[in-house]
Amino acid sequence: MIVISLQSGSNGNCYYVEANGTKLLFDAGITASMATRRLEEHGRDINDVDALIISHDHGDHARHAGVYSRKYKMPLHITQRTLEVASKRHGIGRVNEVSHFRTGEVISIGNVSIETIPSPHDASDGCLFVISNGNKRLGIWTDLGHVSDELYSQVSTLDGLFIESNYDPLMLDNGPYPAFLKKRIKGPEGHLSNIDCAELLQAGTKLQWACLAHISNNNNSPETALATSRRITGNSIPLYTANRYLSTEALKI
Known part of the structure; x- marks a missing residue:
């Protein structure tokens, strides 16, 4: 299984996953032309x-x-x-072919299955993903305000994980955001701090690697996020960071 973050952050998110001949994109927060170019950088074709x-x-x-x-x-x-909400708020327009799932269901697409897990985030019906090819399991977990018991249980089954490490608490507290926005970010349906991220990673006993994602541009830095996770986990897991402006390397499990 191969996964590439094409971009990760509040300016747009998109992830590419390839497993057993099945090729998937998760989220469409960057333009299609940008996704096309970044896939081409990795020798991939968006038409596939x-x-x-x-x-x-x-x-x-x-x-x-x-x-x-x-x-x-x-x-x-x-x-x-x-x-419904995305169409109203963002005018996404007509879609070519749509399949509705309910959060909590398992989706089968091609040769992979995708578990959808309710996300503790202030969206109308958000979910996190666990992608399986029958042998390896990958998590894509961003935009969550806290770590639920289910996630603590699930993380021990994963071989690879993209995990939100959004903010450093001191940087957020001392930063320029208004009080209401700081409260939202730190709230139970906001975003995950570096500390909460690192404590979750401690439970990932099977993880071959983890990639810290959705890193704030104002209240964090890749270096700060990495330092926190390395300190708390004892540097026991290979760590990467997902960039706000570039794709990651192709990560394999």
Whole structure:
């Protein structure tokens, strides 16, 4: 299984996963042309993608879903509520082919299965993903305000994980954001701190690697996020960071 973050952050999110001949995109928060170029950098063709799966209705994850669907005739997998809200807020327009799932269900696409886990985030019907090819298991877990018991249980089954490490608490507290926004970010349906991320990684006993994602540009830095996770985990897991402006290398499990 191969996974590439094409971009990760509040300015747009998109992940490419390839397993057993099945090629998938998760989220469409960057333009289709940008996704095309970044896939080409890795020798991949967006026309070969089998489906697009959307995690939740926020613009940095969903705003370009309609273009992907229409331009590349890409089947769209999304909850009905997420599609309704994203269409209203972001004007995603007509979609070529849509399959609705309910959060908590397992989706089968090609040769992979995708577990959808409810996300503790302030979206209307958000979910996190565990992708399996029958042998390896990958998590894509961003935009969550706290770590649920289910996630602590699930992380011990994963071989690879993209995990939100959004903010450093001191940087957020001392930063320029207004009080209401700081409260939202730190709240139980906001975003995950570096400390919470690192404590979750401690439970990932099978992890071959983890990639810290959705790193804030104002209240964090890749270096700070990495230092926190390395300190708390004892540097026991190979760590990467997902960039706000570039794709990652192709990570394998």
